[in-house]
Amino acid sequence: MSKRIDVEHLNVYYGDFLAVEDVNINIDSRSVTAFIGPSGCGKSTFLRTLNRMHEVIPGAYAKGKVMLDGEDLYGKGVDPVTVRSMVGMVFQRPNPFPTMSIRDNVLAGVKLNNKKISRSAADELVESSLKGANLWNEVKDRLDKPGSGLSGGQQQRLCIARTMAVKPDVVLMDEPCSALDPISTIAIEDLIHELKEQFTVVIVTHNMQQAQRVADKTAFFNIEGTGKPGKLVEFDETATIFQNPKQKATEDYVSGRFG
Amino acid sequence: MSTNLSDQEQKQAGEKPASALADAASAGGRAGDKIFSGLSLGAGIVIFLTLAAVAIFLTWQASPVIEIPADEVSGGNGFLSYVYPLILGTLMAAIIALLIATPVGILVALYISHYAPAKVAKPVGYVIDLLAAIPSVVYGAWGITVLSPALAPFYNWLANNLGFIPLFQGPASATGRTMMTAGIVLSIMILPIITSMSREIFVQTPKLHEEASLALGATRLEMIRQAVLPFARTGIVSAIMLALGRALGETMAVALVLSTGGLQWSLIRSGNNTIAAEIALNYPEAFGDRLAELIAAGLMLFVITLIVNFIARAIIARYKEFSGAN
Numbered sequence: 001m002s003k004r005i006d007v008e009h010l011n012v013y014y015g016d017f018l019a020v021e022d023v024n025i026n027i028d029s030r031s032v033t034a035f036i037g038p039s040g041c042g043k044s045t046f047l048r049t050l051n052r053m054h055e056v057i058p059g060a061y062a063k064g065k066v067m068l069d070g071e072d073l074y075g076k077g078v079d080p081v082t083v084r085s086m087v088g089m090v091f092q093r094p095n096p097f098p099t100m101s102i103r104d105n106v107l108a109g110v111k112l113n114n115k116k117i118s119r120s121a122a123d124e125l126v127e128s129s130l131k132g133a134n135l136w137n138e139v140k141d142r143l144d145k146p147g148s149g150l151s152g153g154q155q156q157r158l159c160i161a162r163t164m165a166v167k168p169d170v171v172l173m174d175e176p177c178s179a180l181d182p183i184s185t186i187a188i189e190d191l192i193h194e195l196k197e198q199f200t201v202v203i204v205t206h207n208m209q210q211a212q213r214v215a216d217k218t219a220f221f222n223i224e225g226t227g228k229p230g231k232l233v234e235f236d237e238t239a240t241i242f243q244n245p246k247q248k249a250t251e252d253y254v255s256g257r258f259g
Numbered sequence: 260m261s262t263n264l265s266d267q268e269q270k271q272a273g274e275k276p277a278s279a280l281a282d283a284a285s286a287g288g289r290a291g292d293k294i295f296s297g298l299s300l301g302a303g304i305v306i307f308l309t310l311a312a313v314a315i316f317l318t319w320q321a322s323p324v325i326e327i328p329a330d331e332v333s334g335g336n337g338f339l340s341y342v343y344p345l346i347l348g349t350l351m352a353a354i355i356a357l358l359i360a361t362p363v364g365i366l367v368a369l370y371i372s373h374y375a376p377a378k379v380a381k382p383v384g385y386v387i388d389l390l391a392a393i394p395s396v397v398y399g400a401w402g403i404t405v406l407s408p409a410l411a412p413f414y415n416w417l418a419n420n421l422g423f424i425p426l427f428q429g430p431a432s433a434t435g436r437t438m439m440t441a442g443i444v445l446s447i448m449i450l451p452i453i454t455s456m457s458r459e460i461f462v463q464t465p466k467l468h469e470e471a472s473l474a475l476g477a478t479r480l481e482m483i484r485q486a487v488l489p490f491a492r493t494g495i496v497s498a499i500m501l502a503l504g505r506a507l508g509e510t511m512a513v514a515l516v517l518s519t520g521g522l523q524w525s526l527i528r529s530g531n532n533t534i535a536a537e538i539a540l541n542y543p544e545a546f547g548d549r550l551a552e553l554i555a556a557g558l559m560l561f562v563i564t565l566i567v568n569f570i571a572r573a574i575i576a577r578y579k580e581f582s583g584a585n
């Protein structure tokens with residue numbers, strides 16, 4: 001399953017501080033969308049509001065609407081726990097659970113909420129998720145070894161497998177390659193191409209080449225100065241953003257004339 | 260380890276003294292390294308020697324026990340039958356204390372670290388730490404004057420309703436000065452150790468792993484089970500061991516609270532005794548063979564503590580591969 005995301009007039013606050021102002025964006029299902037922009041412009045903050053992970057930070061809250069196929073994630077009676085099982089997230093630094101084996105890491109999300117799963121169904125899910133994350137061949141002989149023994153790139157793919165195993169509708173990625181070497185980065189980028197056949201993928205990236213390699217559409221966020229809120233400046237086809245942007249700020253940023 | 264390092268560095272320094280790399284700054288750093296590794300080695304040796312000295316002293320002072328005829332030992336049946344009720348009593352008190360303090364301590368620590376708003380967490384943590392600063396005599400006095408009488412009716416009830424369980428066999432002590440009361444007092448004394456050590460570890464759980472769990476759709480409780488507790492496991496074991504050490508060795512509280520006597524499986528009748536309390540109560544008047552007996556009992560306590568620590572190490576080592584330290 002894969003769902004579209006529609007955001008209307010979203011403002012995000014850290015206490016009194018308005019970090020992201022009035023974002024409106026429509027993200028198609030089965031597509032890859034990249035968020036680019038200078039550091040501190042609120043990409044991570046905004047991304048986290050798409051699965052309510054910002055609520056983990058004390059004092060952080062959002063106002064506005066985020067709709068997943070028309071259903072408001074912030075509607076009355078919506079449990080953030082449910083939201084997060086529909087909208088998965090991969091973080092900047094690979095974070096497999098160090099005390100769990102590779103196999104248990106893949107199953108970590110599946111076993112939540114007291115869900116019982118048969119041994120054979122679990123085996124199948126582990127295999128399909130690891131295959132989906134292009135990791136199966138590298139780890140199939142050591143599924144019972146700790147996940148923390150893998151290389152950084154492998155760990156990140158393990159985290160992607162863990163997210164996929166929950167069968168979310170959307171996968172959010174916050175700079176998933178910034179802690180990885182170039183070879184591992186290519187592996188993850190290849191994977192992102194495959195992921196969009198099943199999921200709606202949103203990726204924050206610092207790397208503009210990466211945005212051009214993986215994203216169908218790109219959103220450029222900007223900030224006018226410190227203490228000012230970040231804003232969505234332009235959102236369009238990736239090719240348009242990089243070759244023919246409508247906004248001056250976007251052009252300055254993608255051509256490297258920024259700051 | 261530290262000695263190896265300094266050996267290596269000495270060699271390197273000796274081989275190429277004129278190297279451009281061996282400038283003044285790094286030479287100073289090396290001297291610092293050497294001094295530090297020397298100091299830490301020294302500290303290690305001091306601790307080891309102290310421990311060895313204690314063991315040797317105890318063994319030497321206790322050795323006459325072997326030669327005392329069985330009928331001259333307290334109780335009249337040899338040292339072993341004198342000491343084993345004390346060992347069991349010691350373990351009973353410590354186990355009761357741990358059974359109560361471990362879950363309570365961990366829950367309170369989790370509440371402070373992951374549930375309470377900062378405004379509440381601070382004072383609660385502070386009060387718990389204060390508990391550790393109260394001298395054990397005060398606990399003992401409180402145990403006799405307040406807790407024991409308060410619990411006596413409850414023990415009566417236990418004897419009447421659950422008396423078929425050997426641990427609650429009646430008739431219950433009228434004063435309430437029982438093994439159970441002693442264990443409860445001990446549990447309150449060791450609560451701060453478990454709570455503050457666990458809390459310290461819980462708050463160190465990497466945000467990374469907490470968020471990993473939450474992002475998979477975990478509730479807060481599930482996140483705690485998935486990310487916090489596994490991370491804290493070895494730390495919790497250490498906290499429990501430290502607490503157990505205190506419970507095993509605690510003298511005053513038990514000596515004051517417990518109305519001592521022979522071995523007794525019922526926890527709500529008077530009777531039983533612990534090694535530490537036995538020593539504290541009898542040491543002042545003891546001399547000759549009696550003194551050797553008490554010291555030998557102390558040696559037993561020393562051995563129990565060592566065994567407990569080895570078990571703890573073994574538990575920790577079993578999880579090493581999955582500790583996240585690699």
Ligand SMILES: Nc1ncnc2c1ncn2[C@@H]1O[C@H](COP(=O)(O)OP(=O)(O)O)[C@@H](O)[C@H]1O
Nearest residue numbers: 014019038039040041042043044045046057230
């Ligand atoms: N936990 C937080 N508490 C308070 N302010 C924060 C927090 N995280 C981020 N911010 C602020 O929000 C703004 C956006 O940050 P962020 O979303 O991390 O930017 P980006 O991911 O684009 O680099 C910054 O001004 C940052 O200082």
Ligand SMILES: [Mg+2]
Nearest residue numbers: 043044045174
């Ligand atoms: Mg960021």
